Amino acid sequence: MIIQLEKDITDIQRATLEAKLQSISYKTTEVNTQFADYIVGVGKKEFDIREIGTMPGIHDIHRVSDAYKLVSQKWKVEDTQVDLGDGISIGTGEFAIMAGPCSIESEAQIESTIDHLVKNNVRIMRGGVYKPRSSPYSFRGLGIDGLKLWYEKARTAGIKIITEVMMTEQIDAMFDYVDIFQVGARNSQNFNLLDALGKVDKPVMLKRGISGTIDELLQSAEYIFSNGNERVMLCERGIRTYENSYRNCMDLNAIAMLKEKTHLPVIADPSHGIGVRRFVERIALASIMAGADGVIFEVHECPEKAFSDGQQTLDYGQSGALFNKLRKTFEFRKSIRS
Numbered sequence: 001m002i003i004q005l006e007k008d009i010t011d012i013q014r015a016t017l018e019a020k021l022q023s024i025s026y027k028t029t030e031v032n033t034q035f036a037d038y039i040v041g042v043g044k045k046e047f048d049i050r051e052i053g054t055m056p057g058i059h060d061i062h063r064v065s066d067a068y069k070l071v072s073q074k075w076k077v078e079d080t081q082v083d084l085g086d087g088i089s090i091g092t093g094e095f096a097i098m099a100g101p102c103s104i105e106s107e108a109q110i111e112s113t114i115d116h117l118v119k120n121n122v123r124i125m126r127g128g129v130y131k132p133r134s135s136p137y138s139f140r141g142l143g144i145d146g147l148k149l150w151y152e153k154a155r156t157a158g159i160k161i162i163t164e165v166m167m168t169e170q171i172d173a174m175f176d177y178v179d180i181f182q183v184g185a186r187n188s189q190n191f192n193l194l195d196a197l198g199k200v201d202k203p204v205m206l207k208r209g210i211s212g213t214i215d216e217l218l219q220s221a222e223y224i225f226s227n228g229n230e231r232v233m234l235c236e237r238g239i240r241t242y243e244n245s246y247r248n249c250m251d252l253n254a255i256a257m258l259k260e261k262t263h264l265p266v267i268a269d270p271s272h273g274i275g276v277r278r279f280v281e282r283i284a285l286a287s288i289m290a291g292a293d294g295v296i297f298e299v300h301e302c303p304e305k306a307f308s309d310g311q312q313t314l315d316y317g318q319s320g321a322l323f324n325k326l327r328k329t330f331e332f333r334k335s336i337r338s
Ligand code: PEP
Pocket: 102, 128, 132, 164, 183, 184, 185, 186, 207, 237, 272
């Protein structure tokens, strides 16, 4: 059960509500986000929700029986739009495109990527400065200095930054230089990190765990939301199955299902989703038809020389073509769905 409180609820109205919730033995958690105040109640007793819904000080009430609640469509039917400022937002309306290298490598690479994005009217750049790598001997990112350099160049060009945060301790130092905090697949159930990202007022893109279920992804998103941050989006990036012909199995089913289960924007990552450059385009386009609100993919001036994930990275020619096809496919989807 989710009860949204009126902003001006009085102490007496609150006390009356608490007494009512106690009388039906519901366990309650208060959630205060940047946008609203809620009481999330968990309990079994059957009662007529109108008894609470009509109480003074209550904005509305919904019964949500799933393990995740605030991110559920059962509570909020309209899609959520995550606003990045400067006229850029994700979810509903326009299709979101985020592109950039797997890793931020150098000043020249940052400049070249920004130039490519600006030419193609793409406003959000991806790139890792803290890289989770399977091997400790691989390139692990330029760290905070790389982020600051990137930020300076991106801001001048009007480009927003999405980058991965790996540890709670990195959040404060990164905060001023990031537009979207990315939670990587390996941290999808790092509940301390999710709690901490719930306490900052900055959009978060949460990736699905390598072997995470849809339900687990939604419960991880609930951690962020219930700690106070409503600006959350989800990312399908492929899961591990018994199939080993490609890097991961892009779960298009999950995109379709997530769009029914949650009001949060759903982003597709076809680069990690399949992990093979020549298939990235068709998986990206298929993700749109499955219902994605946006696509994030890897691009590099010279993929063969990329410090990481070159095998799944597009060059500028392929990337430019994909931007056009993404936009056309999104228009096509809108034209065939009312
Ligand atoms: C990435 O997007 O840079 C990344 C490391 O992806 P994932 O966490 O999905 O493996």
